[in-house]
């Protein structure tokens with residue numbers, strides 16, 4: 001039975017994790033996402049579903065616990081905010097290299113450094129352009145509401161296992177702290193070890209019933225072989241790019257101009273679009289939901305129709321580079337951003353759109 | 360066997376072929392060690408410890424439930440040599456992986472295999488906290504006082520005066536700090552049930568070391584907490600000695616800083 | 626004189642010629658062969674066949690698990 005509850009984005013992550021059959025959560029407190037771990041500890045899922053919840057000694061440990069758990073074929077996750085996610089980059093690279101499924105939630109705050117505890121989108125580059133070392137990709141989902149925090153967490157697990165790849169839910173302090181109504185998913189049973197053995201024959205659960213050992217590693221010293229490993233990864237990423245692009249449009253069909261924004265900024269931009277439309281200016285909103293794979297060809301399609309685009313972000317201009325790559329010079333792509341924990345208002349976006357696109 | 364004893368009764372000198380009969384076999388390679396030749400330098404302690412771990416797993420009949428966590432260090436390929444499931448961790452993070460495996464598969468038998476750089480430098484936090492939580496895991500710790508894999512740099516465990524490529528005049532404790540007796544440190548954590556320091560350079564120490572490995576696995580199965588078995592080891596390549604010289608040097612110098620024996624057994 | 630009569634078989638292709646078995650043998654049985662194996666190592670062999678007691682000391686210390694030990698009780 002689906003339940004509707006009023007809760008914070010961070011709490012929705014915790015609730016959804018338990019309900020979607022998560023086996024283990026490993027995390028370390030950091031504002032503005034500590035409620036994820038706190039909620040899990042309060043809900044005591046180990047009593048209900050058997051889910052393990054552990055406060056680790058650092059984000060480095062958290063992500064490596066996730067690595068160990070994922071290697072066992074378990075549905076495991078962690079969450080953190082920007083400085084903690086920075087500490088996880090090494091582990092993410094290993095997990096991607098070893099081709100393991102896991103989910104990481106980043107409730108982004110402003111940086112660089114210790115920065116601020118206020119919301120930001122300044123981890124876009126870190127998330128979609130690498131972050132850690134080597135040629136790897138994180139499938140990235142950007143929720144724009146508390147409901148989507150719940151929905152995308154479950155989707156993230158499905159994608160992680162479908163592609164044996166880490167998936168990032170890239171949200172921010174605004175959505176993490178915001179309270180909204182959420183329809184929570186039904187409880188899904190955790191897989192038994194026997195089911196895992198069957199479904200994920202690569203999992204290191206102990207050799208039992210197998211003649212061949214399972215080895216989870218990202219190491220290959222023979223260059224020819226390592227190139228093959230990379231080829232396999234790249235092939236997988238092409239598949240992800242072909243199948244998993246997700247986006248949303250708002251009043252784009254007749255638009256002369258486009259705002260492009262993700263996550264909480266997309267919500268603010270929706271209001272800006274309404275304000276501009278009230279003035280008779282035909283503006284639409286294009287909202288990438290997957291930041292990797294990026295909806296580049298969908299944006300390009302609109303580039304043939306509009307006079308210009310404005311990428312609106314809570315950072316100093318990160319996603320705008322991908323919009324420009326997508327548009328490839330067809331129309332001007334401008335940028336408007338607030339950063340350091342500042343949140344743009346719908347009105348200042350309207351002003352920026354007029355100045356930068358229509359002047 | 361029958362033929363052999365009959366021959367002996369007749370005071371006949373046995374030929375090699377007569378002795379080399381399956382019935383007379385008293386020791387040989389455990390099938391738990393794969394046929395892949397180990398990549399270690401000739402005489403490296405890693406090989407002996409691998410062999411002992413494999414033997415204990417076989418003797419205890421726990422091959423199917425044992426999961427090893429390999430380090431970054433010379434033993435990075437440990438998974439190629441012991442026929443069990445393995446996970447290859449990032450440098451120093453093995454205890455974090457082992458923690459998750461222990462929590463998610465409480466009926467499995469999890470161990471980490473780590474060098475001194477892995478365990479006592481970059482992975483100090485993961486080591487201490489796994490031990491402090493009393494994870495039901497065994498930690499096998501190869502203390503060769505050097506970074507073998509990267510070509511012989513100073514390790515946290517390098518003893519005073521010991522020459523390495525990054526302490527060419529010998530470790531100066533005033534500049535580089537003191538050899539880290541991390542096993543002693545781990546004894547004071549309530550989560551550890553067994554901390555012992557062993558070596559594998561003589562037949563007698565090999566036999567004792569094997570018993571320690573067995574005890575560590577037994578503790579793990581009995582969910583008694585974390586067991587740590589340190590092996591004071593040689594890295595003859597890094598030390599620039601022959602394997603035999605390295606053994607002698609270890610006994611003469613390393614054992615002073617790292618005396619063998621049980622440090623904690625509860 | 627009651628003593629064990631032993632023999633060892635060295636897996637020549639696994640042996641790395643490290644001499645540790647030779648050093649560990651209390652009866653001076655083992656030496657490194659003049660010949661080398663496929664890896665280029667002078668492998669261990671029973672140079673003094675008669676003296677082997679089958680005590681397995683050599684096998685215990687061998688890092689590469691090359692040595693199988695046989696023993697006949699006398």
Ligand SMILES: Cc1ncc(C[n+]2csc(CCOP(=O)(O)OP(=O)(O)O)c2C)c(N)n1
Pocket residue numbers: 431432433434450473474475476477478501503505506507508509514594
């Ligand atoms: C994050 C990171 N830093 C450094 C290295 C390089 N590195 C590989 S092994 C190693 C030291 C290994 O020494 P130890 O743990 O003592 O193992 P040994 O080779 O002596 O058995 C270092 C520094 C690495 N692989 N990863």
Ligand code: SF4
Pocket residue numbers: 398399400402403404405433503507508593594595596597
């Ligand atoms: S470098 Fe040292 S530790 Fe590494 S295999 Fe060679 S002898 Fe062993």
Ligand code: SF4
Pocket residue numbers: 402635639640641642643644645646647668669683686687688689690691692
């Ligand atoms: S100890 Fe083993 S590897 Fe070394 S020489 Fe003897 S048989 Fe060969």
Ligand code: SF4
Pocket residue numbers: 631632633649650651652653654655676677678679680681682683684694
């Ligand atoms: S079994 Fe004993 S006596 Fe025989 S070669 Fe080995 S160490 Fe020497």
Ligand SMILES: [Mg+2]
Pocket residue numbers: 474475476501502503504505506507514
């Ligand atoms: Mg070392």
